[in-house]
Amino acid sequence: MSNAFIIDGKAFAAQLRQRVAAAVESFIALTARKPGLAVVLVGEDPASQVYVGSKKKATVEAGMNSFEHRLPASVSQDELIALVETLNADAAVDGILVQLPLPPHMDDKAVIAAIDPGKDVDGFHVVNAGRLAVGEEAFVPCTPLGCLMLLKDHMGDLSGKNAVVIGRSNIVGKPMAQLLLAENCTVTIAHSRTQDLPDVVRRADIVVAAVGRAEMVTGDWLKPGAVVIDVGINRLEPEAGQSKGRLVGDVAFDDALRHAGAITPVPGGVGPMTIACLLRNTLVAAHRRAGVAAPEGI
Numbered sequence: 689m690s691n692a693f694i695i696d697g698k699a700f701a702a703q704l705r706q707r708v709a710a711a712v713e714s715f716i717a718l719t720a721r722k723p724g725l726a727v728v729l730v731g732e733d734p735a736s737q738v739y740v741g742s743k744k745k746a747t748v749e750a751g752m753n754s755f756e757h758r759l760p761a762s763v764s765q766d767e768l769i770a771l772v773e774t775l776n777a778d779a780a781v782d783g784i785l786v787q788l789p790l791p792p793h794m795d796d797k798a799v800i801a802a803i804d805p806g807k808d809v810d811g812f813h814v815v816n817a818g819r820l821a822v823g824e825e826a827f828v829p830c831t832p833l834g835c836l837m838l839l840k841d842h843m844g845d846l847s848g849k850n851a852v853v854i855g856r857s858n859i860v861g862k863p864m865a866q867l868l869l870a871e872n873c874t875v876t877i878a879h880s881r882t883q884d885l886p887d888v889v890r891r892a893d894i895v896v897a898a899v900g901r902a903e904m905v906t907g908d909w910l911k912p913g914a915v916v917i918d919v920g921i922n923r924l925e926p927e928a929g930q931s932k933g934r935l936v937g938d939v940a941f942d943d944a945l946r947h948a949g950a951i952t953p954v955p956g957g958v959g960p961m962t963i964a965c966l967l968r969n970t971l972v973a974a975h976r977r978a979g980v981a982a983p984e985g986i
């Protein structure tokens with residue numbers, strides 16, 4: 689079989705960011721204020737600092753306000769929740785993102801529960817998870833939303849397709865399955881206890897890999913022509929003479945290329961879509977809070 693089509697998430701994300709930036713201009717013309725995203729980072733995890741930095745840059749490039757709050761890892765959960773409550777009450781803040789993971793002395797669930805669901809642009813609050821599950825308008829977590837956009841752009845109608853989601857996290861696996869179900873896919877959620885995982889994956893027209901294990905899905909697991917969305921971002925050990933290891937996904941990319949119909953690369957696939965969807969959700973939150981209709985098709 690010939691090589692798979694490579695789905696360019698980076699290019700799609702750049703276009704989405706342009707559409708968001710244009711809609712931000714119209715929003716400002718209408719309301720005389722900029723949409724605002726507050727990002728809260730607790731502690732000094734280097735990877736989290738990089739992500740927060742790129743979110744800030746993208747937010748400002750889209751014409752929105754970025755409010756960054758960096759707190760020491762020693763901060764108490766009550767102090768963090770007090771900050772979230774201040775942001776809930778701040779009229780200039782449309783979206784609130786508390787960077788995960790939080791330090792071990794904190795309960796992610798309690799902190800997320802403190803976020804106003806109308807400002808929960810990560811879509812992690814139980815109110816948004818519940819709305820998604822019952823088919824009401826909800827903020828959808830950015831990574832699965834970005835995956836769905838790439839799938840629909842590449843495949844068109846997804847009705848009746850067999851989709852296998854590998855991974856059952858609240859952040860990716862579960863909302864991804866809900867979105868695919870809403871698109872009329874037949875959805876299987878596979879996970880670490882799934883029996884005969886390669887056989888389960890072999891039935892899939894659509895494979896979304898979100899397990900966090902480097903290059904776990906190999907080409908022989910794939911039905912020929914399957915569309916593969918690789919959510920994993922894993923850094924390998926550095927090779928001799930290198931300071932940084934390579935970034936790889938949960939799919940063995942070169943191997944999968946010979947079996948798949950299409951596949952997202954890592955980097956340059958799902959990652960950039962996550963940030964673009966965060967801007968998109970913030971734009972939508974701003975419109976809802978202002979009581980004006982959000983533009984179609986964003």
Ligand SMILES: Nc1nc(=O)c2c([nH]1)NC[C@@H]1CN(c3ccc(C(=O)N[C@@H](CCC(=O)O)C(=O)O)cc3)C=[N+]21
Binds near residue numbers: 785786789935954956
């Ligand atoms: N409350 C919260 N919301 C999040 O959305 C959230 C979070 N916490 N914690 C951490 C994860 C991770 N995450 C990524 C975003 C963009 C890339 C991204 O753009 N990656 C680039 C490359 C990055 C690189 O080179 O290191 C790519 O895949 O092409 C990756 C990962 C958002 N997260």
